[in-house]
Amino acid sequence: MRSRSKKRYVIELDGLWYRYEEGVLEQISDLMDITGDCLFVSDLDDAVSRTMTIEAPIKYVEVMVRKQLQETGEFDEPISIITHSKKRKEKNAADIFFTALPTKRYFRYLDRIKEHDDSLLLVPLYSVLFSVLKRMKTKQPAAVVFRHGRFADLVIGSPKRIHYANRCVAFDETEEQISSLWDMLQHDIQQTEIEERIQVNKVLLMNWIDSQETPIWSEESDMDVLSMEEEEISADGTTCAVSFINGIRMHSGLSSVSKIPEKISFYSRACLPYLNGILLIACVLFFLGYLWCDRKADFFEKECNKQSRFSVTPERTESLKIPYDETLAFIEELERYRSMPSFKELLNDFSVALESNITVDVFKADYSEKGIDIEIFAKTKASFDAAHRGYQRFLNEMKKKGYIPGKTRFDTTIQESRFLASFKKRPQ
DSSP, X not given: XXXXXXXXXXXXXXXXXXXXXXXXXXXXXXXXXOOSOEEEEEOTTTOEEEEEEEOSOGXXXXXXHHHHHHHTTSOSSXXXXXXXXXXXXXXXXXXXXXEEEEHHHHHHHHXXXXXXXXXXXXXXXXXXXXXXHHHHOOSSOEEEEEEETXXXXXXXXXXXXXXXXXXXXXXXXXXXXXXXXXXXXXXXXXXXXXXXXXXOOEEEEEOOTTOOOOOOOOTTXXXXXXXXXOEEEXXXXXEEEESHHHHHHTSOGGGSSSOHHHHHHHHHHHTHXXXXXXXXXXXXXXXXXXXXXXXXXXXXXXXXXXXXXXXXXXXXXXXXXXXXXXXXXXXXXXXXHHHSOOHHXXXXXXXXXXXXXXXXXXXXXXXXXXXXXXXXXXXXXXXXXXXXXXXXXXXXXXXXXXXXXXXXXXXXXXXXXXXXXXXXXXXX
């Protein structure tokens, strides 16, 4: 079966480097031996991948994972955590699926990728296994097993949650040791079922160039063992059926751990042929548009030359009658309104005339062509004599300011005095 993709991959497994392109897999000595943009899938030199439940706020989960791994003695140097999945379990607890490796080694990978002339996107091995598990789209927990050499990587979970992740190792690749390796995998699956109270009914196997055999499970197992679709590739001059390449295809480079500039460079260069095609089409359209506009310009030039032959005689020219009456009336009305005081000026005039012990309840001003009609309703708790004197002073002050008094009324009760006054303000 032919390869269905022309994509280029670099694969690092068990300390060996491989380059894959168009159905051909060849072993290389170093990352710098490759040319062209590609996905770089790596087990990160035997990094640790697993799941944990951390009792801490979700934003501090990675910090607590580092602390626990160092306290248990698995690492005696600073470590970096690559998070594949993280989900809040309780208010101060979260489940995390991660890959851990020494910080020095992690940055060595990133620096070598940055030094490369082409764009490389770094993808941890367990990110590929997680992508395969999500593509299974099973509601019940399932297992994904990738066997390569004397190693077998295991992930158990569903697209929403990973219950268990681990790498099982055999001493060598003899038949007896590989059989023991499958037994270890089966034991891990059964133990996870007991501890997590789940049932794993489906196991998906992925193989590599050195792992084509099918596992023999114990008779007690009722798990449905499936094999991922394989494709025939050429490896060192021999043809073998491998499914791991299909697993890599299921992983998007956008989920890689590379920095954003590397991702932009990778996908922009991948889209370059399409962009060149779009630019070519755009150039053709612009050229056709230029020809069309040029023809239109010639046509309009000829039409203008025809029109210039005709002249307009003064006898046929009619005088234009411009209706200015309405415009003049509108301007006069604007001038009339402009000559009247604004509402702010009215408030200032009345505030100055009123004494401090007088409270205004209603102040109303109606603007019209004839002027401004003003009504004010106020009250004061002063004595009758003081209130009436203040009322009279208020009327006199308003007359001095040019306001014409109209209807006025002064009432008093035991507790307070009230007055209503109206004024007219003519346009100036």
